[in-house]
Amino acid sequence: MTDHDPRRSDTSTFPDPVYKETVLRPLFDGAKTHHVDGFRAIDRAHLVMLAETSILTADQAQAIARTLLAIDAEVDPATLTYTGEVEDYFFLIERELKTRLGPDLGGRLHTARSRNDIDHTLFKLGLKSRLDPLLARLRKLLAALIDAAERERATLIVAYTHGQPAQPTTFGHYLSAMIEVLIRDIERLIAARATVDLSPMGAAAITTSGFPIERARVAHLLGFSAPLQNSYSCIAAVDYITGTYGALELLFLHLGRPIQDFQFWTSFEVGQIYVPNALVQISSIMPQKRNPVPIEHMRHLASQTMGRARAVLDIMHNTPFTDMNDSEGETQAFGYEAFETAGRVLDLLTAFVEAIRIDGERVAENIRRSCITVTELADTLVRAEGLSFRQAHExxxxxxxxxxxxxxxxxxxxxxxxxxxxxEATGRKCEMSAERFAEVVSPQYFVAVRTRFGGPAPEPLEAAFAGYRAQLAAFDVGAKALATRQSAAAHELETRFLALVGEPNGKN
Known part of the structure; x- marks a missing residue:
């Protein structure tokens, strides 16, 4: 070193006041808001594993367990104000342990772990606690859509392409298209959750540990399906984040499209959807107006959700493949806002789908004015008169x-x-009677003859409904199995932790 080496003259102490206010305080407040339960579960599961592997003695584990209980009873995170005396919430708990147990024993809980694997485990626990309620809402929406599609299986509507009346179909057929997209979106979220369900604990900083830890045991106690295998991946891979928010972004991009249709269909000029009074607001100045503003709220909240999810993906872009702050506390808290708006959209959309009805008179009038059944006239001429489709089309x-x-x-x-x-076109007379012509160009006939796989006729639609019901049932079974496994894991963790304490009720 030279006399000009800045390390010799650096008398500053951590934390810098500006760094404290702009970084450390928000991170601390975020942790105490979002991750206290996760910290508590991780500490307990890790302690149980350290005791079971004899990395800690029974006496050491008991003393730490009793102190953790005391801290839980005496320290209310909601009342804490960040002072800068410790770096973050993790060090606050460790300071409490050291103060109560002494620096040696109080520091032993951190054996064979790091804030790196703790943080990503916290974030995964946080995502699971939000994904599961979201998936429950999605199953409820799916059930409502299936119910509505079955109820409206024969209810005629005008289907639009490029903003223009195109062909008649049924509302049940339209809702079935929504259902199929929603099922695929749910499957994407379930796949994302499966990645979230792999525990990083035991990776420590990067490379695991020389201690004889049992990663699978900690994963089990925390309700994970298994540990994530590669330890570098545990602290570097953010695909559990991008997979979750990528699926969330697509979900609300897709939901926004039929929501936009609903807006169009409720316009005065179209009017094929009737929204009941309970979901209509009246203008403050124009008493004749019925404003179905819940659709607008669904649309903008869906866009907000999609935007927040996409922003999380943008934050991950061009980041190094290592543990880094870009994917951590503040980004996680930012992402959680997407789940909040997502829940509002799904609840409102479910209620909306259950409430709306088709205005049959308006549909009939729009069909009459638009001649949208004429495609079947061309098809019938091909089948019955032997014309080419192009000639029949003309x-x-x-x-x-x-x-x-x-x-x-x-x-x-x-x-x-x-x-x-x-x-004029064929040089011969057509044998089709006026009665047959009226039948061929009726919307009922148009739908009834479209019996091919995926069509709106009763036969393919009924088969589709059976498949949708089966898929919903499978989702319900999977969710129940996950909930049962997590409940059992939580019970086992509580039982094993209290066994360390040495008293059945955990009291000192």
């Missing part, structure tokens, strides 16, 4: 133009135009 298009020009009903006003157009 005849059907000419009929539609003639009907629209006079503002008529295709089934009534279309037949004369059809007869003349057919003869």
């Amino acid at each position: 005849i059907a298009a000419s009929v539609a133009r003639a009907v629209v020009a006079v503002g008529g009903d295709l089934g009534v006003k279309g037949y004369p135009a059809f007869v003349s157009t057919f003869e």
